[in-house]
Amino acid sequence: MKERFHIYRLPVPDIPAGQGVFSLPLGLDSDAPFSCRALSFVNADGGNAGNDAYTLVRFKGPNGMYRQAGAVPASQMAPSSVQSAWRRMYPETTWPANATIEVDIENTSGVTLSGMVVLFRGVKQYADSIDVPGSSVYPATYGSIPFDLPRYVTLQEVGTLDNIALNGPPDAAVALRGALFTYANSAATVGSSYRNLFCSIQDLNHKPYMNQDVEVDYLFGNTCPNMQLWFPQIWLPASGIVFYRFVRNDVGLGVLNMCLTWKGSKVFPK
Amino acid sequence: MTASANPSRRSATGYQRAVVDNHRAQWVMDPTPRGFEDVPWLFAFPLPDQGTPSVYPISHFPLAFDFDADFLLRGMWGMATSSSSNTGSSLAVRLYDAYGNRMSDDLVPFFSLVTPANGYNYGFSHYGIIWSLLSPAPVEPELFCPAGSAMQIDLGVLPGTPDGDSHGALLYLFGVKRYRGCAT
Numbered sequence: 001m002k003e004r005f006h007i008y009r010l011p012v013p014d015i016p017a018g019q020g021v022f023s024l025p026l027g028l029d030s031d032a033p034f035s036c037r038a039l040s041f042v043n044a045d046g047g048n049a050g051n052d053a054y055t056l057v058r059f060k061g062p063n064g065m066y067r068q069a070g071a072v073p074a075s076q077m078a079p080s081s082v083q084s085a086w087r088r089m090y091p092e093t094t095w096p097a098n099a100t101i102e103v104d105i106e107n108t109s110g111v112t113l114s115g116m117v118v119l120f121r122g123v124k125q126y127a128d129s130i131d132v133p134g135s136s137v138y139p140a141t142y143g144s145i146p147f148d149l150p151r152y153v154t155l156q157e158v159g160t161l162d163n164i165a166l167n168g169p170p171d172a173a174v175a176l177r178g179a180l181f182t183y184a185n186s187a188a189t190v191g192s193s194y195r196n197l198f199c200s201i202q203d204l205n206h207k208p209y210m211n212q213d214v215e216v217d218y219l220f221g222n223t224c225p226n227m228q229l230w231f232p233q234i235w236l237p238a239s240g241i242v243f244y245r246f247v248r249n250d251v252g253l254g255v256l257n258m259c260l261t262w263k264g265s266k267v268f269p270k
Numbered sequence: 271m272t273a274s275a276n277p278s279r280r281s282a283t284g285y286q287r288a289v290v291d292n293h294r295a296q297w298v299m300d301p302t303p304r305g306f307e308d309v310p311w312l313f314a315f316p317l318p319d320q321g322t323p324s325v326y327p328i329s330h331f332p333l334a335f336d337f338d339a340d341f342l343l344r345g346m347w348g349m350a351t352s353s354s355s356n357t358g359s360s361l362a363v364r365l366y367d368a369y370g371n372r373m374s375d376d377l378v379p380f381f382s383l384v385t386p387a388n389g390y391n392y393g394f395s396h397y398g399i400i401w402s403l404l405s406p407a408p409v410e411p412e413l414f415c416p417a418g419s420a421m422q423i424d425l426g427v428l429p430g431t432p433d434g435d436s437h438g439a440l441l442y443l444f445g446v447k448r449y450r451g452c453a454t
Contacts, residue, residue, distance in 0.1 A: 144411050145367055148374035150382070152428075169375060177410070180382045184428050259428075261382040265410060 002132045003123035005230045006034060007210040007219070012105055012116040020056075020106035028099050029211065032124035035094040037231075038086040041074045042117035042215050054109035055116070060102040062095045071106050086121060086218075094125070119218055123232065133203040134242075136175060136235045139269035147174055149262040152184050153246065155197070156255055161246045168240040172266040176234040176242070181220040184259040192254030201234070202243040209234070213247045220260070233264065299344065299412055308446035311341065317363075317425060319438030327377075327426035330366070333443070334420040343413040343421075345406030345444035348384035360428045361439060368419035377426045380439060383407065406444045413445075 010026040028034050041057070056071035077087055095101060101120065107113040126132050149166060168174055181199075183192075198213035199220070210219075236242055248256075302308045315333045335341045362377035384407045415421065423441070 145371055145413065146373055146409050146411065148378050148383070150362075150374060150376050150378045182379055182382050184379060257428075259379050259382060261378055 002126045002128060002130065002135050003035075003232050004032070004126065004132050004134060005209055005232060005234060006122060006124045007214050008034070008101075008120040009210060009212040009214055010101075010103060010118040010120070011212075012113075012118060015105060015107040015113040015116075017107060017110050017112060020104060022104045023060075023102040024105065026101040026103065026118075026120070028095055028097065028101065029124070030098040032126050033094055033096050034099075034120075034122060034124055035092045036089050036120045036122040037092045038088050038121040039077070040086045040119045040121070040218060041077070042119060042218060043115065054107065055113060056104075056106040056108060057118070058104045061093055062099060064102075067093070071104060086119075089122075092122060117215070119214065133205055133207070134209075134234045136233055137173075137237075138175075138267060141270040143268045143270055144175075144265040145268075147172075147264060147266040149174070149264075151260045151262070153258050153260060154255060155194075155246055155248050155258060157248065157250050157253060159248060164244050164246075166236070166242040166244060166262060168236040168238055168242075169266070170239045172268050173238050173240070174236040174262075174264045174266055176230065176236055176262055176264040178229050178263055179220045180259075180261045180263065181216050182259050182261070184257045192256050194248065194250050194253060194256060196249040197256075198247045200245050200247075202245075203234075204241050204243070206243060213245070216246075236264075302448070305450065307449045307451070308342070309339075309449060311445060311447045313341070313443040315441045315443070317361075317423070317439045317441055327424055329424050330422040331425060332420045332422055333441070335368075335415050335418065336447070337418040339447040339449045340417050341415040341443075341445055341447055343409050343415055343443055343445040345408050346384045347406040347442040347444065348380055349440045349442070362426045362428050364424040364426075366422040366424075367413050368415040368421055370422070377424065377428075379428065384441075406442065409445075 008026055008028065010024065012024065013021060015021055041055070053073050053075050055074040057074050057077060058066050058068040058071045061067045103118060105113075105116070105118075147169075151164075151166065153161065153164070155161065194216075197216050199216050200208050200210055200213045201219075202208045234242065244260075313333070313335065318328060318331060361380040363380050363383060364377050365373040365383070367373060413421075421443075
C-alpha cells in the first residue's frame with residue numbers, strides 16, 4: 001500500500017446564535033480511501049469562531065454512526081489557543097473512496113459563528129500497483145544530508161500566484177518533510193500581515209494534496225515558528241518538480257515579502 | 271543506512287532492487303556503536319557582524335570543531351547579539367557540511383534555519399533575551415563531522431534590509447561527541 005499526504009478542508013456556513021448545522025457533508029475524492037489522523041478548526045477571516053468552548057462539533061464515521069456520544073466543544077477536540085494546532089486522531093479513521101464525512105456544528109454562543117473551517121488531515125491509500133507521484137522511493141542503501149530549499153515570494157494584498165514550480169536539485173532526490181512560512185524581512189514589511197492567505201501543493205501532474213487551498217498557518221506553520229510535519233514525506237526526485245500556489249484576499253494588510261523554506265533531506269543512493 | 275527491504279524483491283543474482291518505502295522515521299538516531307561513547311556537546315559560534323548590508327555576503331565563514339572527537343550534529347539554535355530591532359529578521363545564511371556540501375540551494379532566513387517542527391521557538395530574539403527554554407531545530411538526518419573538521423556558513427541579508435543594520439548572531443550546534451572507548 002502506498003500513502004499520500006492529504007488534507008480535506010470543509011468551510012462552515014455562518015451559524016446564528018443558538019443554532020446549528022447538521023450533517024454538513026464533506027465529499028471525499030473517488031480515487032482512494034482516506035485515513036484521517038488529525039483534525040483542526042480554523043478561525044478564518046477574523047470570524048467569531050474563536051471561542052471554541054461554545055462551538056460544539058461531532059462527526060460520523062464511515063459506518064454512518066457518530067464518533068462522539070454527544071457534541072463536543074471544539075476546544076476539547078482540537079486546541080484553540082495555539083495557531084497551527086492539530087488534534088491527533090488515534091487510532092486513525094478510514095473512510096472509503098467517494099465517501100461523505102458528515103459533520104454537525106452547534107453554536108451555543110450569543111453571536112453568529114462565522115468564518116469557521118474544519119480541516120481533516122491524513123493520507124490517501126493506494127494499491128502498490130498504482131503510480132503515485134510523490135511517493136518515497138528510498139534506495140536499498142543510501143546516504144542523506146539535511147537540505148533546505150528556500151523560496152522567496154512577494155504577495156500582493158489580493159490575488160493568486162499560480163503554478164509556482166519547486167524544482168528539485170539535479171544531484172539527489174529530496175524527501176520533503178514540511179515547510180516554514182516566514183516573513184522574509186520584517187524591516188521590509190513593517191505593518192504588513194495576513195489573514196486570508198491560502199496555499200495548495202500539487203504534484204508534477206498538478207494533482208493537489210488537498211481538496212481546497214489551505215490556510216498557510218495550518219499547512220506550513222505560521223511565522224510564530226511551528227512547522228507542520230508532513231506524513232508521508234513528499235518525494236521530490238532529482239530534477240523533479242512540485243507545484244504550489246498562493247491565494248490571498250487581505251485588503252488593506254499590505255504587501256508581503258515572505259520566504260517559504262521547504263525542509264527535508266537529500267537522498268543519495270549508494 | 272539501509273532501508274527496510276522485502277527479500278522477495280531480490281533478483282536471481284541477489285541484487286536488491288530499490289524498494290518503495292513510504293516513510294523513514296524522523297529523528298530516530300542510530301544507536302552508539304559498540305566501542306564508542308557519545309557525550310552530549312554544544313558548540314557556540316558567534317557569527318560576524320559587520321553592521322552594514324553592503325559588506326555582505328560573507329562566504330565560507332568557518333565553524334571549526336574540536337580535535338578530540340568526531341561530532342554528530344543533531345540540532346541547531348540561534349540568538350541575536352545586537353539590539354537592532356531588525357536583527358535576525360534580515361539575516362540569511364547557507365550552511366555547508368564538513369565535506370563542503372551545501373545544505374540549501376539558496377540563503378535561508380536565519381530563524382527559519384533554527385526553528386524546530388511542532389514546537390515553540392522564539393530562539394531568534396533581540397539582544398540577550400532568550401524568549402523561552404527552547405528545543406533546538408533538529409538536524410535530520412544527523413550530520414557526521416570528523417574531528418578537527420569545519421562546517422562553513424555563508425552570510426547575507428535579505429532584500430529590503432536597511433543599511434547600517436546590525437546582524438550579529440550566535441549559532442549553537444547541538445549534538446554528541448563520539449569518543450572511541452571510554453570518554454573519560
